[in-house]
Amino acid sequence: CWVCLVLCGSSGTIYDFLLYQGSATEFNIPPQIQKQVGMGGSVVLTLAQDLEKNKHCLYFDNFFGGYNLFKILLHKKIYAASTIRVNRFSKPPFLNDKWMASKGRGTTDEIRNKEDTICLVKWYDNKPVYMCSNFIASGEVEKIKRWDKKTKQYLDIEQPEVIKMYNKSMGGVDKIDQLIAYYRIFIKSKKWTLRMMFHTIDMACSNS
Numbered sequence: 001c002w003v004c005l006v007l008c009g010s011s012g013t014i015y016d017f018l019l020y021q022g023s024a025t026e027f028n029i030p031p032q033i034q035k036q037v038g039m040g041g042s043v044v045l046t047l048a049q050d051l052e053k054n055k056h057c058l059y060f061d062n063f064f065g066g067y068n069l070f071k072i073l074l075h076k077k078i079y080a081a082s083t084i085r086v087n088r089f090s091k092p093p094f095l096n097d098k099w100m101a102s103k104g105r106g107t108t109d110e111i112r113n114k115e116d117t118i119c120l121v122k123w124y125d126n127k128p129v130y131m132c133s134n135f136i137a138s139g140e141v142e143k144i145k146r147w148d149k150k151t152k153q154y155l156d157i158e159q160p161e162v163i164k165m166y167n168k169s170m171g172g173v174d175k176i177d178q179l180i181a182y183y184r185i186f187i188k189s190k191k192w193t194l195r196m197m198f199h200t201i202d203m204a205c206s207n208s
């Protein structure tokens with residue numbers, strides 16, 4: 001079984017990719033770093049190794065994110081933000097869901113490390129959304145519209161800047177998947193080697 005993980009721009013252009021095969025995946029980073037960041041973090045560091053310092057912002061989902069990964073990316077001067085799984089961050093003392101729900105949608109809680117280099121943000125919409133970043137916190141708050149089922153009308157709620165930036169930049173992988181799906185090469189063979197080969201051709205055509 002294999003999965004093709006890609007480094008994409010927001011336009012959908014593929015810059016690099018990695019064949020993910022679980023524990024058999026080969027990463028171009030030292031073993032001790034792999035232990036610190038885990039499998040997901042190793043994918044990010046492998047794909048990001050050729051990025052120029054201070055010139056790129058990486059966005060990825062909660063499968064990849066972890067505190068050690070953000071520290072290493074910051075050391076490499078690569079900016080990053082992602083949704084996170086809170087259990088990977090040593091139980092950060094966020095405000096509880098009930099209290100934030102009582103304050104209404106758009107309520108935000110923010111936690112920073114001692115060095116003030118990494119920030120965790122909890123934003124309450126219909127449910128809590130957790131973010132981590134090594135270059136921005138809540139940032140500039142803007143008003144967005146959300147549909148309210150009770151009042152049956154749109155409400156203006158506050159949204160942190162890190163959420164806006166993440167939503168704006170995360171569609172690249174979905175876009176290239178959409179483009180590939182339009183003209184995918186269909187084969188009857190179930191051999192993973194053949195399917196992988198034709199998938200790379202699909203990626204090359206869509207990239208072009």
